[in-house]
Amino acid sequence: MKKHYEKMMQDTEKRVRHSFRIQVKEQGEDYGGFYDEKGIVQPKYALYRVTTAIAAYCNQKSVFYQDLAVYTMIREGLAYVLRWQHDNGLFDFVTCNFLSTPDTAFCIKRILPVLTYLDNHRTTREEEEIYQALFTIVRQGAAGLLEGGFHTPNHRWAIASMLMECGKLFDDPAMVNRADEYLAEGIDCNEDGEYAEKSAGNYNRVNNDAMISLGHTTKNKQYFEYAARNLRMMLTYIEPDGNIFTGNSTRWDNGLKIYPTDYYMEYLEIGILLEIPEFLDMANYIFCLVEEKGMKAPDQLIHYMNHPQWVELEHEGVWKQPEFHRFYQESGIARVHKPGFTYTVMKDKTCFLHMSTKTMEIQLKLGGGYFEHRAFAAELMKQRDDNSFHLEQIMKGWYYLPFKEKQDTSD
Secondary structure (H helix, E strand, C coil): CHHHHHHHHHHHHHHHHHHHHHECCCCCCCCCCEECCCCCECHHHHHHHHHHHHHHHHCCCCCCCCCHHHHHHHHHHHHHHHHHCCCCCCEEECCCEEEEHHHHHHHHHHHHHHHHHHHHHCCCHHHHHHHHHHHHHHHHHHHHHCCCCCCCHHHHHHHHHHHHHHHHHCCCHHHHHHHHHHHCCCCCECCCCCECCCCCCCHHHHHHHHHHHHHHHHCCCHHHHHHHHHHHHHCCCECCCCCECCCCCCCCCCCCCECHHHHHHHHHHHHHHCCCHHHHHHHHHHHHHHHHHCCCCCCCHHHHHHCCHHHHCCCCCCCCCCCEEEEECCCCEEEEEECCEEEEEECCCCEEEEEECCCCEEEEECCCCECCECCCCCCEEEECCCCCEEEECCCCCCCCCCCCCCCCCCC
16 A cells, blocks of 8 residues: 555645644743644644654654654643643543543544554654653553543443553553453444444544454454444445435534545455455545545554555555445434435434435425424334335324312412
């Protein structure tokens, strides 16, 4: 995948240049942090910018290899993060989640591949300093994960996978045991390959990342199979334009136009691990989309640096959307692709029918008024023998009558 690697390198360097422009240089509590697109400065975002810069700084083929200005950016960014890490190791996600175990897990997830690379390749004083700062952040953060706490389904697997990895890294049985407590709940990936949040635009791939991590650390290949099951389902969620269908998500990505770039490394790695050529085809397709849409390559250069053998791997096939007819009954969604267009039928949604072509998207909703009820949302969805779909909802309304006897309250 040499062309993919080279494109990632170019776009990583672009991200580093952008980081120079958005790093906080004014003296104060935010010094060394980075302004996000909303002008917010916080540790999680800083770690994403810094880890990207570290990949460029440590890569001999990068124009920023051992660049002093990049090293200064990294050092100041990590100092900012360490100042804002709570005494118990946790970070705030300052817009909504405070002393946040899941966001700390996401921070650790972002750091660990970089820590792995530096553990095997650090050769200079500067790289040693970077390694020690990252090690401290992860060690403190992993201790914070033991304090627990999540509030959405995907958080469980982010926390569990990072506890498991850190338990192995630090030889800490308490972390492994805590991970096992989360995993005892059972993985919420149904036979369709769908996770509980139905978040094809974002959280499916977050869960897949956790499953891949757990597969490596526990040596249990079943976790890889969960990821593969979802990735197969995701092949039926690609619209003719190449974006992901998100109309059934229960999370913030609902209805958003999102392209599958962040799934790239999952398709590549699971395709290699489980020898699934179609997944490698999809990895190639994602880079075709990157070129066609003028998008940046996935921010995943460090994974190629940890797996240099992938750079030399060449796979010629490119995924092409086949005709398909899938009715995922447990998930309450049907996805059908015919030449030139895709349509979607859904249970429990007011916009119950979607149609998409390469240049147009249409949604159908039936509005009305019956007592407190408004738009139609099917409670029952059946597939008929001719592969058409029958949707049904029963609405009940009522009038109240007066009490037969006087009440003690007017409420």
